Amino acid sequence: xxxxxxxxxxxxLDFILVDIICLQLSFVLAFWILRGFGNPYRxxxxxxxxxxxxxxxxxxxxxxxxxxxxxxxxxxxEAVALFKQLISxxxxxxxxxxxxxxxxxxxxxxxxxxxxxxxVLDYLARQxxxxxxxxxxxxxxxxxxxxLVTSLPHVPxxxxxxxxxxxxRDYFVSGxxxxxxxxPLSPAEEKELRSTLPSCVPDSEEKFPILPMGEEAMNxxxxxxxxxxxxxxxxxxxxxxxFTHELMTxxxxxxxxxxSIADGRWAMRESGRLGGYRVLANGVRSFTAGQMLVxxxxxxxxxxxxxxxxxxxxxxxxPAIYKAxxxxxxxxxxxxxxxxxxxxxxxxxxxxxxxxxxxxxLMAQNQHADGMMFKIGDDPRILGSEKKDKNGRPxxxxxxxxxxxxxxxxxFFDVLRGKMSLVGWRPCTLDEWEKYGAEHRIRAVMxxxxxxxxxxxxxxxxxxxxxxxxxDRVYLENWRLSLDVIILIKTVLVxxxxxxxx
Numbered sequence: 241x242x243x244x245x246x247x248x249x250x251x252x253l254d255f256i257l258v259d260i261i262c263l264q265l266s267f268v269l270a271f272w273i274l275r276g277f278g279n280p281y282r283x284x285x286x287x288x289x290x291x292x293x294x295x296x297x298x299x300x301x302x303x304x305x306x307x308x309x310x311x312x313x314x315x316x317x318e319a320v321a322l323f324k325q326l327i328s329x330x331x332x333x334x335x336x337x338x339x340x341x342x343x344x345x346x347x348x349x350x351x352x353x354x355x356x357x358x359x360v361l362d363y364l365a366r367q368x369x370x371x372x373x374x375x376x377x378x379x380x381x382x383x384x385x386x387x388l389v390t391s392l393p394h395v396p397x398x399x400x401x402x403x404x405x406x407x408x409r410d411y412f413v414s415g416x417x418x419x420x421x422x423x424p425l426s427p428a429e430e431k432e433l434r435s436t437l438p439s440c441v442p443d444s445e446e447k448f449p450i451l452p453m454g455e456e457a458m459n460x461x462x463x464x465x466x467x468x469x470x471x472x473x474x475x476x477x478x479x480x481x482x483f484t485h486e487l488m489t490x491x492x493x494x495x496x497x498x499x500s501i502a503d504g505r506w507a508m509r510e511s512g513r514l515g516g517y518r519v520l521a522n523g524v525r526s527f528t529a530g531q532m533l534v535x536x537x538x539x540x541x542x543x544x545x546x547x548x549x550x551x552x553x554x555x556x557x558x559p560a561i562y563k564a565x566x567x568x569x570x571x572x573x574x575x576x577x578x579x580x581x582x583x584x585x586x587x588x589x590x591x592x593x594x595x596x597x598x599x600x601x602l603m604a605q606n607q608h609a610d611g612m613m614f615k616i617g618d619d620p621r622i623l624g625s626e627k628k629d630k631n632g633r634p635x636x637x638x639x640x641x642x643x644x645x646x647x648x649x650x651x652f653f654d655v656l657r658g659k660m661s662l663v664g665w666r667p668c669t670l671d672e673w674e675k676y677g678a679e680h681r682i683r684a685v686m687x688x689x690x691x692x693x694x695x696x697x698x699x700x701x702x703x704x705x706x707x708x709x710x711x712d713r714v715y716l717e718n719w720r721l722s723l724d725v726i727i728l729i730k731t732v733l734v735x736x737x738x739x740x741x742x
Contacts, residue, residue, distance in 0.1 A: 252307040253533065258365045263297055264290065266358035270350055296333030300325060311370065322363055326355060384411040385465050385579070390472035391419045396436040398472050401516030409515065414448065415460065419477045421452035453483060461492060462681050463674055465580040468493040470514055491682035495519040524685060524716060534721055539655050542662045546652025553649055557588055560637045564623040567593050570650055575667035578687045583659040585667055586650040590638040595621040612675055612705035645735045651690045663724045664689025665712045683712035696730040
């Protein structure tokens, strides 16, 4: 999946929110300066003034495009740009005031003080936001993992350009694959190459592999955390068509620095920049920043509601879990997230504490013959499963929790912190991930979800892993917000009916 670079105001939503908050805060501070402490929004005149200033600011944001290149601006340039935006906002606000015939009621002095306070406050806030973004780059927060593919002589220059002067880059280079190399580097070659790499690159083969193109390199790409690949195509090397096709099959976005691509099996998605390079990007599906923003907003709202419900459910379910098997109420496990990124997933514990240790002994009963997932009927590891009803079916507290999907509710916390989405693919375990081929990895190009198309299409009744992958790919290729809504509604109906749950 290729997430397009944000365009216009969407790309800098954080700065937009800072500006909006600062303007309203300046409005209140100006009121306090002139009239003493109080609530200006309680007075009709000031309430209308604040509302029209907000509308004027939004108009300036949408049409003046004052955010282009904001991260590259120096301090004086930022001050000039902020002054221009302040003028645009003030003009738009005054025009709106005249249109609604309220201009005569507004205090010019209050507008002037608001503008002065806003200029200082917003300038400081923007600089603070830039400092925050720099800190996130330093700590590697929310950065994409990029693997460089090029020939040996081009690596030092490419790394300099990729890890160069951009203080706000949203990626880090996690490895190098060498074109035209059929065997590993000698210790002397590798030492010389690593000595030319930027100091910010971890000097560790485990963290930063340098591999010849081949089976081991592809295995690292499929089973490691890789968001995108940058193919810097040398003129003296043939284009690696089969290699890139396998990458595309696995769902890894490929960025090219070549002007013509002979392989037409995958559609070109977008041109843009990556470090110091102008690139063309191929991906299974391209999403705009606006689409991702909407999906994330829905996730945050759903995550908040889900966390409240989780807290309520905890009050009733925690004593039952502890009574069945004294120990932790929550079960946490490292799972595979988007593009192989590892995270800790949370659930209410529905199994005995030694469930993972007993899993190997039960593998022969696995309903998924290929071992790509694990599911057995009447699982003895489930809390209270030794108790049976008159029909011989297990009726323990763990069976109830799983049948009603109550164990899934703590995952709303993972949704809220951005590791999961409300709708996506079910995150796999580490051992399952190691069995994935390129055709399976494609399901991991999006965030895993609490629910998904597979869950509402049969859940435990579907034992063919290829069918699971097909459903996840159908979701990916046909995603739209309405599809998420449909899946969420179907999930509620499926859970209420208990269909396909074990």
